[in-house]
Amino acid sequence: MPAHPLLDVDEIPVPLESYLRGIGEVFRRFGAPQQDSGCVSYGVRLPSGERWFVKAPETPDAARTSARAWRFHQEVRHPAIVPQLHRLGPAVVMPWRDGGLLYDPRHRARFRRLAVPEVQRALDRLLDAHLAVEAAGWQPVDLYDGALLYDFDRAALHLIDLDEYRPSPFRLDTARLPGSRRFMAPEEWHRGARIDARTTVYVLGRAVRLLLDAGNEEREWRGTERQLAVVQQATRPDPVERYADVRELAGEWRSATG
Ligand SMILES: Nc1ncnc2c1ncn2[C@@H]1O[C@H](COP(=O)(O)OP(=O)(O)O)[C@@H](O)[C@H]1O
Ligand SMILES: [Mg+2]
Structure with missing residues (x-):
């Protein structure tokens, strides 16, 4: 050949x-x-x-x-x-992967109109990928909807541009991490902070919060109360009040999702 x-x-x-x-x-x-x-x-x-x-x-x-x-x-x-x-x-x-970047308002709006079970499958795939990331000893940095490529024809979520992911945990030695405000945990803005699995839990909680909503303002949650409670615990400002890691978050999310 x-x-x-x-x-x-x-x-x-x-x-x-x-x-x-x-x-x-x-x-x-x-x-x-x-x-x-x-x-x-x-x-x-x-x-x-x-x-x-x-x-x-x-x-x-x-x-x-x-x-x-x-x-x-x-x-x-x-x-x-x-x-x-x-x-x-x-x-x-x-x-090469086909799909629309969910950072793009048009693609994001289309994603938000999909049937809830399809959105839930995409979110489960996002969590599942981060179980693999966590198991390998790495964690997301700069995870936002610019990393989420959704193939609407095949109903498949692809993760791209994970270039800022780092070995976990680490100490923040700059004033802030790169990232989008809508997704970032409070500790990502504090020099000297410990960035660890609880930071990942926050970021993934934000992704779920934003993607399982009909709009940008977070006033039209499409999931259940029980799912929302999982998101709320994942995104507590104080890291110790969140789930300890992606495993725990994914477990709680999956049992809330059925
Ligand atoms: N594997 C891929 N298949 C198809 N398009 C991709 C792929 N990876 C990235 N892209 C597209 O290329 C753009 C730039 O890629 P990205 O990795 O985000 O570069 P940068 O780090 O310079 O932002 C992305 O926003 C996305 O639209
Ligand atoms: Mg990019």
């Missing part, structure tokens, strides 16, 4: 974009200013029809983040987590 131009090649002698244009069709390009990560990414279609997502760091910071992300993906595998399969020089190669 001939070598695969993305999976069997380690180094490329030409700039990434011209390499990609030589092996297939670049049908999407993601870069500044929409992407502020210091990365540029491409959607590439090969003559075989296969589609791939290739992401390359362009700054020293982005290169460090990318190295940690590679380690994360080697240690954590889950069907919902889009894997990093190969390094092509400094870039990483991931399978």
Whole structure:
């Protein structure tokens, strides 16, 4: 079999974009200013029809983040987590996934109109992926709806851009963590705070709160009172009042969901 131009090649002698244009069709390009990560990414279609997502760091910071992300993906595998399969020089190669980013107001509104059982399946998959993350000794940072890609045709949730995930627990040595205010736990804003599984519980509780609601204002909860009580305990300001870890949260959520 001939070598695969993305999976069997380690180094490329030409700039990434011209390499990609030589092996297939670049049908999407993601870069500044929409992407502020210091990365540029491409959607590439090969003559075989296969589609791939290739992401390359362009700054020293982005290169460090990318190295940690590679380690994360080697240690954590889950069907919902889009894997990093190969390094092509400094870039990483991931399978392309169809779907709408739930950060986009249009896709989020569409997601919120889905039947409740379908939303619950997506939330269960989000929790299940984080059971795998937790079991591997990692935890989310910067988890928000920009990491949630929902394939409406296949009713499948995919997790992308988990580049800020870190080994768990850790001490916050900056003024705050990267992330979206709507999802972040209070301790993520305090230099010196311990960031641990209870922080993850908060962030996942926020994701559930926001996604199982008909609107942005959190006034139209679509779940049951019992489910809401689980979310409320997950998102207590004081970490000791929350569930201890994702296992406990997922257990409580699943028994409330039936
Ligand atoms: N595996 C993938 N398949 C399809 N689209 C993807 C994939 N990963 C990311 N994307 C799209 O590319 C955009 C940029 O990717 P992302 O990893 O978020 O880059 P950055 O870290 O630069 O923000 C995402 O917002 C999403 O729309
Ligand atoms: Mg991103």
